[in-house]
Amino acid sequence: MQQPEVGHDQLDMLFNARGVAIIGASSVPGKPGNQIILFALEMDYQGAIYPVNPSATTISGLKCYKNIGEVPGLVDLVVVVLPAAACVDAAKEIVARKKEKGDVAGVVVVSAGFSEHGADGRQREQELREILVANGIRLVGPNCQGIMDTYSGVNTTFDVGRYPRGGLSFIAQSGAFSVSYLEWAHPLGLVGLNKYVSMGNMADVNAIELLRYLGKDERTRVIALYLEGIGNARELIEAATEVSKRKPIVAFKAGKTELGSQAAQTHTGSIAGSDAIYDGAFRQAGVIRAATVAEFYDTCRAFGKLPRPRGNRIYILTVVGGPGTICLDELSRAKQIRMAQIAETTKENLRATLAPTATVDRPRGYTDMTGAVNEELHQEVLKIVLSDPNVDGLIYLTTPPAFLDERKLAENLVAAYQSFPEEQRKPVLAVLGYGYAVAEGRKILEANGLPTLEYPDVAAKVMANLVTYSQYQARVSK
Amino acid sequence: MQQPEVGHDQLDMLFNARGVAIIGASSVPGKPGNQIILFALEMDYQGAIYPVNPSATTISGLKCYKNIGEVPGLVDLVVVVLPAAACVDAAKEIVARKKEKGDVAGVVVVSAGFSEHGADGRQREQELREILVANGIRLVGPNCQGIMDTYSGVNTTFDVGRYPRGGLSFIAQSGAFSVSYLEWAHPLGLVGLNKYVSMGNMADVNAIELLRYLGKDERTRVIALYLEGIGNARELIEAATEVSKRKPIVAFKAGKTELGSQAAQTHTGSIAGSDAIYDGAFRQAGVIRAATVAEFYDTCRAFGKLPRPRGNRIYILTVVGGPGTICLDELSRAKQIRMAQIAETTKENLRATLAPTATVDRPRGYTDMTGAVNEELHQEVLKIVLSDPNVDGLIYLTTPPAFLDERKLAENLVAAYQSFPEEQRKPVLAVLGYGYAVAEGRKILEANGLPTLEYPDVAAKVMANLVTYSQYQARVSK
Numbered sequence: 024m025q026q027p028e029v030g031h032d033q034l035d036m037l038f039n040a041r042g043v044a045i046i047g048a049s050s051v052p053g054k055p056g057n058q059i060i061l062f063a064l065e066m067d068y069q070g071a072i073y074p075v076n077p078s079a080t081t082i083s084g085l086k087c088y089k090n091i092g093e094v095p096g097l098v099d100l101v102v103v104v105l106p107a108a109a110c111v112d113a114a115k116e117i118v119a120r121k122k123e124k125g126d127v128a129g130v131v132v133v134s135a136g137f138s139e140h141g142a143d144g145r146q147r148e149q150e151l152r153e154i155l156v157a158n159g160i161r162l163v164g165p166n167c168q169g170i171m172d173t174y175s176g177v178n179t180t181f182d183v184g185r186y187p188r189g190g191l192s193f194i195a196q197s198g199a200f201s202v203s204y205l206e207w208a209h210p211l212g213l214v215g216l217n218k219y220v221s222m223g224n225m226a227d228v229n230a231i232e233l234l235r236y237l238g239k240d241e242r243t244r245v246i247a248l249y250l251e252g253i254g255n256a257r258e259l260i261e262a263a264t265e266v267s268k269r270k271p272i273v274a275f276k277a278g279k280t281e282l283g284s285q286a287a288q289t290h291t292g293s294i295a296g297s298d299a300i301y302d303g304a305f306r307q308a309g310v311i312r313a314a315t316v317a318e319f320y321d322t323c324r325a326f327g328k329l330p331r332p333r334g335n336r337i338y339i340l341t342v343v344g345g346p347g348t349i350c351l352d353e354l355s356r357a358k359q360i361r362m363a364q365i366a367e368t369t370k371e372n373l374r375a376t377l378a379p380t381a382t383v384d385r386p387r388g389y390t391d392m393t394g395a396v397n398e399e400l401h402q403e404v405l406k407i408v409l410s411d412p413n414v415d416g417l418i419y420l421t422t423p424p425a426f427l428d429e430r431k432l433a434e435n436l437v438a439a440y441q442s443f444p445e446e447q448r449k450p451v452l453a454v455l456g457y458g459y460a461v462a463e464g465r466k467i468l469e470a471n472g473l474p475t476l477e478y479p480d481v482a483a484k485v486m487a488n489l490v491t492y493s494q495y496q497a498r499v500s501k
Numbered sequence: 502m503q504q505p506e507v508g509h510d511q512l513d514m515l516f517n518a519r520g521v522a523i524i525g526a527s528s529v530p531g532k533p534g535n536q537i538i539l540f541a542l543e544m545d546y547q548g549a550i551y552p553v554n555p556s557a558t559t560i561s562g563l564k565c566y567k568n569i570g571e572v573p574g575l576v577d578l579v580v581v582v583l584p585a586a587a588c589v590d591a592a593k594e595i596v597a598r599k600k601e602k603g604d605v606a607g608v609v610v611v612s613a614g615f616s617e618h619g620a621d622g623r624q625r626e627q628e629l630r631e632i633l634v635a636n637g638i639r640l641v642g643p644n645c646q647g648i649m650d651t652y653s654g655v656n657t658t659f660d661v662g663r664y665p666r667g668g669l670s671f672i673a674q675s676g677a678f679s680v681s682y683l684e685w686a687h688p689l690g691l692v693g694l695n696k697y698v699s700m701g702n703m704a705d706v707n708a709i710e711l712l713r714y715l716g717k718d719e720r721t722r723v724i725a726l727y728l729e730g731i732g733n734a735r736e737l738i739e740a741a742t743e744v745s746k747r748k749p750i751v752a753f754k755a756g757k758t759e760l761g762s763q764a765a766q767t768h769t770g771s772i773a774g775s776d777a778i779y780d781g782a783f784r785q786a787g788v789i790r791a792a793t794v795a796e797f798y799d800t801c802r803a804f805g806k807l808p809r810p811r812g813n814r815i816y817i818l819t820v821v822g823g824p825g826t827i828c829l830d831e832l833s834r835a836k837q838i839r840m841a842q843i844a845e846t847t848k849e850n851l852r853a854t855l856a857p858t859a860t861v862d863r864p865r866g867y868t869d870m871t872g873a874v875n876e877e878l879h880q881e882v883l884k885i886v887l888s889d890p891n892v893d894g895l896i897y898l899t900t901p902p903a904f905l906d907e908r909k910l911a912e913n914l915v916a917a918y919q920s921f922p923e924e925q926r927k928p929v930l931a932v933l934g935y936g937y938a939v940a941e942g943r944k945i946l947e948a949n950g951l952p953t954l955e956y957p958d959v960a961a962k963v964m965a966n967l968v969t970y971s972q973y974q975a976r977v978s979k
Binding site for chain 2: 053135136139140182195196197198199200201202204206207209210211249251275277278279280281282283285286287289316317343344345347348351352355356362380382386389393422427456457458460461477478479480481
């Protein structure tokens with residue numbers, strides 16, 4: 024089932040709104056209605072921002088308007104941050120404005136207190152949607168943080184400010200979950216973001232439509248999806264099947280258990296549905312479903328930054344035996360992975376380059392460089408392994424600080440990776456066990472397209488996910 | 502089988518060495534033989550540090566000695582950082598010194614190139630051990646970082662410097678793995694450390710003896726064990742069974758698979774053994790085995806900081822629906838956990854305190870406070886739940902920054918936790934989804950005994966591990 028192009032165009036107008044009004048804008052620091060203004064101002068946004076509040080004259084230096092009808096310029100997008108009971112009236116005012124001025128493509132309703140909150144809430148949500156949709160206005164939410172586009176600079180969220188650009192678009196039923204990921208990633212630049220939608224109760228704009236939209240969005244390399252439940256799961260799977268032919272969808276599905284499903288219902292009013300059915304359907308649709316939050320976090324950003332493996336032959340290059348062993352344990356459990364069988368000349372090169380204490384390619388696909396290596400050797404060895412045509416992807420592990428200069432090491436790893444022309448690059452996951460204690464090295468690697476991970480076992484899962492998707496895509500594109 | 506007390510006393514002399522000599526000390530920055538000196542000097546160590554190197558007069562301001570025989574003061578511990586081929590001769594010199602001066606209780610051999618490195622290495626290791634042990638000297642390693650004691654200030658490692666004190670002791674077959682954990686934890690104070698041993702090839706001092714030793718060590722609240730393989734696994738399990746009656750042992754066992762086991766052999770010369778057998782034996786012995794590195798990291802530090810749950814009735818208090826749902830999913834899968842059934846008066850108190858948008862105790866054991874709460878309310882609500890005698894432990898989840906001041910929030914959480922007398926405290930896991938982006942808040946919580954976690958699903962596993970151990974201990978102490 025093809026989504027009508029009007030939907031696509033309208034979503035495009037939301038992400039590229041030429042003017043954004045915030046009904047319920049506040050001058051009180053810490054209030055969502057204030058924070059939204061502050062974050063909107065942080066962006067490189069070329070359009071106009073219009074606070075609307077009957078009792079303020081300016082907010083954060085912006086002229087404030089008494090009501091939405093008064094706002095002079097073009098308003099493609101309206102954000103509503105009012106108590107739930109006031110939202111329907113606000114919707115009516117927005118419709119009145121649209122009738123007069125012809126603008127307003129979409130409304131983000133931030134407020135909670137709708138279908139996640141009993142029968143009254145459900146009715147209120149229905150009313151809200153009917154008023155807006157009947158008048159050609161798309162509704163995002165309610166009970167959400169709305170949308171962000173790091174390229175256009177549109178940002179209606181109250182928890183995420185200016186953010187590094189990149190290939191990941193994230194659509195989420197839980198604002199807190201997705202915002203946690205983005206903020207978790209922020210200090211080290213772990214995620215490069217394109218578009219973000221906190222979908223909330225999905226009264227109108229929902230995961231299905233957004234999947235299709237992002238499937239066509241050229242800047243989106245990977246779609247991250249956090250889902251609790253959706254009424255029309257079959258249609259979601261149809262959309263995912265279409266989209267995953269073109270680009271990866273990485274999903275985390277909560278509400279897996281009876282109790283979890285009940286919690287999801289109080290949260291976004293969603294019915295979770297059978298977890299086993301989702302699991303099978305996702306797999307068939309080519310959706311990569313992460314089992315843990317850590318796997319989800321790291322898989323999404325690996326897809327966002329790295330080239331896809333062209334095969335399933337993976338090599339482990341480690342400076343550290345323990346983490347290397349843990350990674351190999353997990354990688355050798357993944358049925359879709361084969362440990363790469365490198366050429367004899369590659370082995371000879373490694374032996375000639377490394378210290379005699381190194382164990383080269385033992386077991387197959389695994390070289391322990393041991394600690395006695397300097398920054399330059401890392402670069403050489405990485406190049407040797409990546410040059411071997413029998414290798415489709417590499418996991419590199421170390422714990423850098425005391426022996427080596429982490430900045431120099433990171434620069435050398437980047438130089439090795441980037442010594443190959445872009446179209447010949449292979450995915451490299453760098454496991455730097457020290458976490459934030461090697462922040463400077465990690466920032467350099469991340470800024471240059473090399474994802475850095477903290478857990479050797481998660482790295483194996485991420486590599487397996489990259490391979491799974493390549494295999495899926497190869498299969499369906501035949 | 503009881504370990505002879507002489508072993509205990511000798512290990513005690515290593516951790517409390519009155520003088521430490523480093524054979525192979527180096528003045529070249531970045532070399533292990535230099536880094537060991539630098540880290541040793543960082544500690545509050547009351548004993549003397551003696552660099553030994555025939556071609557230097559001072560190293561890092563310390564007088565350097567030509568050979569170990571020349572060192573004037575008491576030397577309880579000698580560190581050897583020489584090429585593998587030179588270690589046996591060094592051992593002979595150490596023995597000669599002991600014969601003359603009567604000191605030297607133990608030797609740490611840092612050098613690699615022993616049983617992890619073929620037949621020659623195995624023979625060299627045997628020779629090394631025989632020379633030392635026959636002369637009453639204990640051998641730590643070879644192929645290791647040796648020992649650290651944050652209280653005595655002894656530190657032979659080249660990767661860990663001055664470290665916050667606490668209740669966790671870590672014994673590890675992989676220095677890189679354990680050091681990764683310690684460094685990963687360092688910037689936020691996630692781990693409070695007591696003793697640390699990187700055991701390497703365990704030619705003499707091994708995991709069995711160290712388990713027994715730490716079992717009797719009053720400052721050790723929890724023992725973290727990283728293991729790849731051990732020859733006498735049966736004896737290890739016997740020791741673990743004894744020790745886990747008194748205090749928890751949290752284990753990560755690598756070399757789970759055929760390939761992983763081969764890698765472990767090239768790493769520490771160990772044969773991994775059947776993973777399923779380890780799994781069952783650990784469970785019977787009351788050892789908490791973590792399935793993932795993240796679970797291991799967080800379980801160890803939770804045991805190190807928190808009181809033990811007195812029952813299995815756990816409550817989830819969340820500000821954030823998505824992460825809360827994920828946590829509940831995982832917690833409700835743990836068979837040993839029951840969601841706490843709070844008293845009617847507790848529910849009334851929660852309803853009276855929280856905003857009307859909050860969903861109180863729905864589903865049972867789960868309250869979503871929703872985002873509309875201030876820092877003070879967090880304190881009140883935490884107290885209300887922790888006061889209920891039907892609650893044995895609490896997982897608290899939030900994503901603090903935009904609305905709330907993270908420092909104030911952290912201080913209020915600490916105040917709520919510490920408002921109970923120490924003997925009445927219940928374990929609280931604080932999931933602050935933002936990771937390093939809320940570093941300041943996390944530091945406050947960690948410094949006051951409240952572990953902060955990043956992943957809601959891992960938090961559930963950690964709580965389940967705390968409960969499993971309490972249940973085990975209750976069972977065996979009957």
